[in-house]
Amino acid sequence: xxxxxxxxxxxxxxxxxxxxxxxxxxxxxxxxxxxxxxxxxxxxxxxxxxxxxxxxxxxxxxxxxxxxxxxxxxxxxxxxxxxxxxxxxxxxxxxxxxxxxxxxxxxxxxxxxxxxxxxxxxxxxxxxxxxxxxxxxxxxxxxxxxxxxxxxxxxxxxxxxxxxxxxxxxxxx
Amino acid sequence: xxxxxxxxxxxxxxxxxxxxxxxxxxxxxxxxxxxxxxxxxxxxxxxxxxxxxxxxxxxxxxxxxxxxxxxxxxxxxxxxxxxxxxxxxxxxxxxxxxxxxxxxxxxxxxxxxxxxxxx
Numbered sequence: 490x491x492x493x494x495x496x497x498x499x500x501x502x503x504x505x506x507x508x509x510x511x512x513x514x515x516x517x518x519x520x521x522x523x524x525x526x527x528x529x530x531x532x533x534x535x536x537x538x539x540x541x542x543x544x545x546x547x548x549x550x551x552x553x554x555x556x557x558x559x560x561x562x563x564x565x566x567x568x569x570x571x572x573x574x575x576x577x578x579x580x581x582x583x584x585x586x587x588x589x590x591x592x593x594x595x596x597x598x599x600x601x602x603x604x605x606x607x608x609x610x611x612x613x614x615x616x617x618x619x620x621x622x623x624x625x626x627x628x629x630x631x632x633x634x635x636x637x638x639x640x641x642x643x644x645x646x647x648x649x650x651x652x653x654x655x656x657x658x659x660x661x662x
Numbered sequence: 663x664x665x666x667x668x669x670x671x672x673x674x675x676x677x678x679x680x681x682x683x684x685x686x687x688x689x690x691x692x693x694x695x696x697x698x699x700x701x702x703x704x705x706x707x708x709x710x711x712x713x714x715x716x717x718x719x720x721x722x723x724x725x726x727x728x729x730x731x732x733x734x735x736x737x738x739x740x741x742x743x744x745x746x747x748x749x750x751x752x753x754x755x756x757x758x759x760x761x762x763x764x765x766x767x768x769x770x771x772x773x774x775x776x777x778x779x780x781x
Contacts, residue, residue, distance in 0.1 A: 513721070516698065516747050520717050523699045523744070532716035539718035546726050 494521060494536065501540035504599065506550030513543060545660060548600025557595050557603065558610035564588035565611030565645070569638070571622030585641075588615075589648055596652020604649025612642040679713065683723055685766060686713055688732060688751060688759040695750035697738075698724065724749055732758050 495518035502510045517539075524531045549557070567584035570577075588611040596604020619638060622628045630638075690696065690704055702720050705713045715723075727733040732755030739745045751759070 513725075515745075516721055517717060519744055519746060520698050520702075520721070523746075524717075527699075532718050534716055534718040539722070542718065542722035543725065546722060546729055 494531075498536040498539060501536040502543065504544060504549045504553040505547065506552055509547060509550060544598065548656075549595065549598070549603040554595070554599060554603040554606050557591060557599070557607045561588055561591050561595075561607040561611040562614040564591060565614030566618045568611075569615040569618035569622070571618070571626055571628045588645060592645055592649045593652045596649040596654075597656050600656060601650065601653025604652040605646055606649075608646030608649030612645040615642045615645070682766075683713060683715070684727060685759070685762045687723065687727065688755055688762065691733065691749055691751045692756070692759060695748040697746040697748050699746075701749070727755070731755070 495514045498517055499510055499514045502513060505513070521531050564584045564587040568581050568588055570581070574580075592604060592608040592611060595607040616639070619630070619635075623630055686705060686709065687701065690701060690708070696704070698717070698721060701724070702715060702717065705715060705720075724733065724735075728735055728749070731752060733749045734752050735747050735749045737745045737747050
């Protein structure tokens, strides 16, 4: 290929699994090569715009979803970590917000599967952080607070589910 | 005023194209498998330039039809030329095409009748 369009498209498909990325790039590269041979004008649409069209079809790949789930778990853990520091409340709140935003984004942009995976990872990490605080560090938690905490954990995957649903609805319109 | 009319024209064009691209793609593949570049050229030629798509629109549309089970694809190497990915219609795609053509005929007949009556 004489241009680097396919390579730039490959980079814009960062969310796709290797095999899908390879197939998409090979197809576009073959097309552009044939168009060049036939003396036809090739599209100069930004690769990011084209990649977005594929994203609407396929959603995030497994590897990118796993990466997001890892980030979601880190935010989830920090949102419920127990420690004797003055700015803990701020850290927990910001982390919870980050976990919720990440989960919603993954559901909307990457699909239901990604939204649920990231939401579940964040929720489990929150529960683990709380369990460590109570069982290992010996922090006391009232029954009502614990119930509210568990309910808040269940909310996170729900956000991922709703994001995935929104994506489906918007895609149908 | 002219600006508004031009904008309306763009809207008509965009909506009508959106509604007809998938149907035309399925129709184009009804009798024989074709590869992307060939589909792009034939879509443009046979529709007198109306459906002149960019490759960044064509291939995602083909992938969408394939993901819905209406098309299937395979890479083919012919002689010394570079490999080409051929798309062919599936039985599900054929059924969807028949349904779409009935709907299309109904729409065209109905709209033409209305336009004729209101001339």
